[in-house]
Amino acid sequence: MDWWHELPADEPFGLANLPYAVADFPDGARVVARIADHALDLARCAEHAGMESGAVWDRPSLNAFLAEGPASWAAARTWLQDTLRDQTYADCVAPHLHPLDGLDLLLPLEVADYVDFYASEHHATNVGELFRPGQPALTPNWKHLPIGYHGRSGTVVVSGTDVVRPCGQRKGPNDPEPVFGPSVRLDIECELGFVVGGSSAIGEPIALDRAWEHIFGVVLLNDWSARDIQAWEYAPLGPFLGKSFATSISAWVVPMAALSAAHVPLPAQDPAPLPYLRGDAATGLDISCAVTWNDTLVSTPPFAQMYWSPAQMLAHLSVNGASTRPGDLFGSGTISGPAKETRGSFLELSWNGAEPVTLGDGSTRSFLQDGDTITLTATAPGPGGSVIGFGACTGTIRPALTSSP
Numbered sequence: 001m002d003w004w005h006e007l008p009a010d011e012p013f014g015l016a017n018l019p020y021a022v023a024d025f026p027d028g029a030r031v032v033a034r035i036a037d038h039a040l041d042l043a044r045c046a047e048h049a050g051m052e053s054g055a056v057w058d059r060p061s062l063n064a065f066l067a068e069g070p071a072s073w074a075a076a077r078t079w080l081q082d083t084l085r086d087q088t089y090a091d092c093v094a095p096h097l098h099p100l101d102g103l104d105l106l107l108p109l110e111v112a113d114y115v116d117f118y119a120s121e122h123h124a125t126n127v128g129e130l131f132r133p134g135q136p137a138l139t140p141n142w143k144h145l146p147i148g149y150h151g152r153s154g155t156v157v158v159s160g161t162d163v164v165r166p167c168g169q170r171k172g173p174n175d176p177e178p179v180f181g182p183s184v185r186l187d188i189e190c191e192l193g194f195v196v197g198g199s200s201a202i203g204e205p206i207a208l209d210r211a212w213e214h215i216f217g218v219v220l221l222n223d224w225s226a227r228d229i230q231a232w233e234y235a236p237l238g239p240f241l242g243k244s245f246a247t248s249i250s251a252w253v254v255p256m257a258a259l260s261a262a263h264v265p266l267p268a269q270d271p272a273p274l275p276y277l278r279g280d281a282a283t284g285l286d287i288s289c290a291v292t293w294n295d296t297l298v299s300t301p302p303f304a305q306m307y308w309s310p311a312q313m314l315a316h317l318s319v320n321g322a323s324t325r326p327g328d329l330f331g332s333g334t335i336s337g338p339a340k341e342t343r344g345s346f347l348e349l350s351w352n353g354a355e356p357v358t359l360g361d362g363s364t365r366s367f368l369q370d371g372d373t374i375t376l377t378a379t380a381p382g383p384g385g386s387v388i389g390f391g392a393c394t395g396t397i398r399p400a401l402t403s404s405p
């Protein structure tokens with residue numbers, strides 16, 4: 001028996017999970033799968049085992065594998081689980097396992113198009129009250145369609161990448177004129193990101209009941225947000241420079257197949273959405289997130305509380321005939337539950353600065369200070385009582401480069 005044949009039942013990166021990442025080996029970057037605290041060099045392991053289709057992993061991103069589609073993803077997963085389970089393959093596995101400690105993980109995919117949704121009713125209600133006081137918190141369309149905006153795919157960065165405080169225009173309600181400078185209300189948004197694979201042609205919407213087949217897996221996602229820049233710029237076209245400077249994702253992509261036991265019914269949708277958004281595939285996911293600010297756990301956002309299903313998001317995203325490509329990424333929107341300690345942004349947690357958060361060292365915060373580190377983590381139920389881990393999505397704030405261009 002080798003160590004990977006006898007992992008404890010509560011190992012969050014056991015055979016039921018097997019998330020993918022891209023590791024920067026001395027002789028090139030390649031796709032790996034995680035098993036406990038090791039990464040398996042998939043292309044080399046497959047080569048060793050005589051599995052020719054493993055060449056798709058001999059690349060510096062997941063995109064070629066994403067392009068192959070769900071039948072290939074399922075076959076690869078079955079092969080990988082069999083290879084790790086069966087002791088006769090131990091010689092094909094052992095030489096290609098690398099301790100994670102000391103391994104550099106890269107952005108796991110070349111992000112094609114990036115969309116961010118707004119699917120938490122609690123978050124949308126809170127932000128509505130804070131940004132548009134005196135108006136109904138939810139806009140009239142909110143319960144009829146999953147609201148989203150197209151973001152900037154080129155600034156999606158991997159966990160561990162520092163985030164430079166953005167500069168931009170802001171104008172508070174009492175300022176006579178806009179001013180330019182480093183954001184003074186830099187925030188996070190705890191979200192999940194959904195990685196799209198296969199493709200759909202222009203003019204051919206993805207039906208709700210086929211939507212999950214197009215979703216390869218899930219990452220943790222932090223949609224860094226400069227609230228002062230956002231509040232001044234967003235009307236009437238939506239978020240722009242307040243969010244496009246950086247979006248962090250976890251290095252590990254948890255395959256949807258690992259989350260088969262995590263599907264849960266959505267909270268009741270009233271009014272019933274239009275038929276293209278209605279059906280049994282409109283499930284939620286029981287994924288419990290956690291937000292750590294420096295070393296203090298400040299929030300535990302529950303994805304199971306999200307109003308819209310990821311399947312509804314993808315059906316809506318393509319219902320106008322927009323095509324999808326391997327490497328498309330969509331964010332769920334900030335995950336906020338009903339309780340204060342489950343809010344997924346500091347705008348909400350500090351109620352726009354009125355109720356600062358106290359950290360473990362006794363200091364208080366409303367928004368991010370230079371040097372602060374944010375870490376998102378999550379777990380989900382796996383098959384047979386196992387636990388599915390997601391790794392971490394972390395980022396540290398660096399000072400603004402300049403206060404004037």
Ligand SMILES: O=C(O)/C=C/C(=O)CC(=O)CC(=O)O
Nearest residue numbers: 117118119127128189333334
């Ligand atoms: O209500 C608004 O004007 C904007 C809210 C957001 O910050 C948008 C966003 O990124 C969506 C989300 O993460 O839920």
Ligand SMILES: [Ca+2]
Nearest residue numbers: 189223333334
């Ligand atoms: Ca967001």
Ligand SMILES: [Mg+2]
Nearest residue numbers: 223243246247
């Ligand atoms: Mg962003």
